[in-house]
Amino acid sequence: xxTKVFLVDDHRLFLAGVRAELAEEFSIVGTAHDVDxxxxxxxxxxxxxxxxxxxxxxxxxxxVVEGVAETNPDIKFLALSVSDRAEDVIAMIRAGARxxxxxxxxxxxxxxxxRRIHVGDAVFSxxxxxxxxxxxxxxxxxxxxxxxxxxxxxxxxVLRLIARGFAYKQVARKLNISIKTVETHVSSVLRKxxxxxxxxxxxxxxxRRIV
Amino acid sequence: xxTKVFLVDDHRLFLAGVRAELAEEFSIVGTAHDVDxxxxxxxxxxxxxxxxxxxxxxxxxxxVVEGVAETNPDIKFLALSVSDRAEDVIAMIRAGARxxxxxxxxxxxxxxxxRRIHVGDAVFSxxxxxxxxxxxxxxxxxxxxxxxxxxxxxxxxVLRLIARGFAYKQVARKLNISIKTVETHVSSVLRKxxxxxxxxxxxxxxxRRIV
DNA sequence: TAGTTGCTCAGGGGAATCCCCGATTGAGGT
DNA sequence: ACCTCAATCGGGGATTCCCCTGAGCAACTA
Numbered sequence: 012x013x014t015k016v017f018l019v020d021d022h023r024l025f026l027a028g029v030r031a032e033l034a035e036e037f038s039i040v041g042t043a044h045d046v047d048x049x050x051x052x053x054x055x056x057x058x059x060x061x062x063x064x065x066x067x068x069x070x071x072x073x074x075v076v077e078g079v080a081e082t083n084p085d086i087k088f089l090a091l092s093v094s095d096r097a098e099d100v101i102a103m104i105r106a107g108a109r110x111x112x113x114x115x116x117x118x119x120x121x122x123x124x125x126r127r128i129h130v131g132d133a134v135f136s137x138x139x140x141x142x143x144x145x146x147x148x149x150x151x152x153x154x155x156x157x158x159x160x161x162x163x164x165x166x167x168x169v170l171r172l173i174a175r176g177f178a179y180k181q182v183a184r185k186l187n188i189s190i191k192t193v194e195t196h197v198s199s200v201l202r203k204x205x206x207x208x209x210x211x212x213x214x215x216x217x218x219r220r221i222v
Numbered sequence: 223x224x225t226k227v228f229l230v231d232d233h234r235l236f237l238a239g240v241r242a243e244l245a246e247e248f249s250i251v252g253t254a255h256d257v258d259x260x261x262x263x264x265x266x267x268x269x270x271x272x273x274x275x276x277x278x279x280x281x282x283x284x285x286v287v288e289g290v291a292e293t294n295p296d297i298k299f300l301a302l303s304v305s306d307r308a309e310d311v312i313a314m315i316r317a318g319a320r321x322x323x324x325x326x327x328x329x330x331x332x333x334x335x336x337r338r339i340h341v342g343d344a345v346f347s348x349x350x351x352x353x354x355x356x357x358x359x360x361x362x363x364x365x366x367x368x369x370x371x372x373x374x375x376x377x378x379x380v381l382r383l384i385a386r387g388f389a390y391k392q393v394a395r396k397l398n399i400s401i402k403t404v405e406t407h408v409s410s411v412l413r414k415x416x417x418x419x420x421x422x423x424x425x426x427x428x429x430r431r432i433v
Numbered sequence: 434t435a436g437t438t439g440c441t442c443a444g445g446g447g448a449a450t451c452c453c454c455g456a457t458t459g460a461g462g463t
Numbered sequence: 464a465c466c467t468c469a470a471t472c473g474g475g476g477a478t479t480c481c482c483c484t485g486a487g488c489a490a491c492t493a
Contacts, residue, residue, distance in 0.1 A: 104355055133351035137342025144315055144344055163439060176421035191442050198482065210387035213421065217428035374469060402472050
């Protein structure tokens with residue numbers, strides 16, 4: 012049985028074109044050109060993959076994905092847009108889309124993208140792929156940190172709690188030491204990291220995602 | 223002209239197998255089974271795509287990618303590994319790999335992955351794709367935040383600077399207002415967000431990535 | 434043994450923070 | 464005209480933060 016695809020786009024001509032191109036290989040179970048019809052249609056027909064336009068008058072693709080993803084988590088969404096703006100990509104991925112391609116894509120590539128989405132791959136236009144990977148690489152803590160090595164274990168304990176926004180008094184109670192000892196440790200940390208106050212320290216820690 | 227591929231793996235039998243499978247479609251310009259030979263070979267043969275094992279005795283794939291990426295930024299790397307651990311994936315992407323697939327992949331899929339890497343796509347095994355997307359979605363600031371709406375524009379100005387670790391005095395100077403006005407705004411923000419001090423505020427902001 | 438390092442604590446002082454109490458101005462709505 | 468609210472400032476006080484000097488104790492090193 013061929014992959015069931017549902018199309019959502021407010022440009023009917025484009026919708027017709029895509030339908031004609033994909034009809035050979037896939038089973039187009041339905042189409043919609045506004046958000047409400049899309050949500051209803053997708054819930055009824057339960058397609059494998061939904062091809063969805065990002066920009067639509069009444070809320071856009073995000074509203075559709077969010078409306079359906081909760082009740083039908085197994086349905087995959089591939090965003091199809093004229094825009095390659097970062098905000099649009101982010102919004103769609105955050106909503107739950109598994110891929111994002113621009114409308115400059117050719118018919119074979121689109122068919123291939125749908126196949127890949129269906130088996131679980133994430134699909135992005137080449138230019139967007141780099142963007143996504145960069146954001147991904149920057150999102151993760153770098154475990155090995157030479158700056159942290161110069162701190163003693165106790166100093167790191169204090170650092171973690173300070174970074175979480177605790178006052179000296181609270182840190183002291185949590186570690187069962189005196190406030191004065193906390194002050195000493197904080198001073199050492201500030202000196203070693205060349206920072207001037209606990210606010211900069213908190214910022215330093217948040218950049219390295221020490222939480 | 224067919225795509226030039228370079229193979230790096232310390233398991234020579236695996237290397238031979240991959241070479242045999244790919245030789246029809248691609249031009250295998252060289253192979254290596256350790257880090258140094260890989261860096262030398264890649265620099266000499268300038269392949270389009272490098273298929274690289276993540277785990278190798280003397281440093282692993284990360285060392286190879288980092289060693290080559292600076293001098294030859296146009297060479298694409300596809301990580302090929304038995305491991306699907308998050309740290310390995312992160313390390314390779316951070317180093318500069320454009321894709322990551324596990325060794326359970328079949329010959330056709332691998333060929334397809336190489337083709338896609340070559341044209342600029344990012345390629346991941348289905349399971350890893352979800353992981354990468356989740357991390358990506360969590361990495362980006364959420365523009366629309368209901369909590370932020372209750373704050374006035376000026377309060378948000380102050381909030382941003384406080385979150386960056388500036389003292390009241392510095393915030394006052396940057397915004398050309400009095401310290402007392404800064405205090406007023408901070409107090410309003412703390413009350414509205416139900417926080418008790420600027421440290422918690424900084425933490426609140428860093429969680430929402432308001433920087 | 435002598436020296437170093439990490440962890441602990443104290444006193445004191447100056448700065449910063451936070452919260453009261455107010456106040457004025459201006460823009461916008463009823 | 465009246466009210467509300469955002470934005471601006473001030474005094475004063477309690478608390479917290481940051482730095483300085485100084486010191487005891489344990490553990491490891493030379």
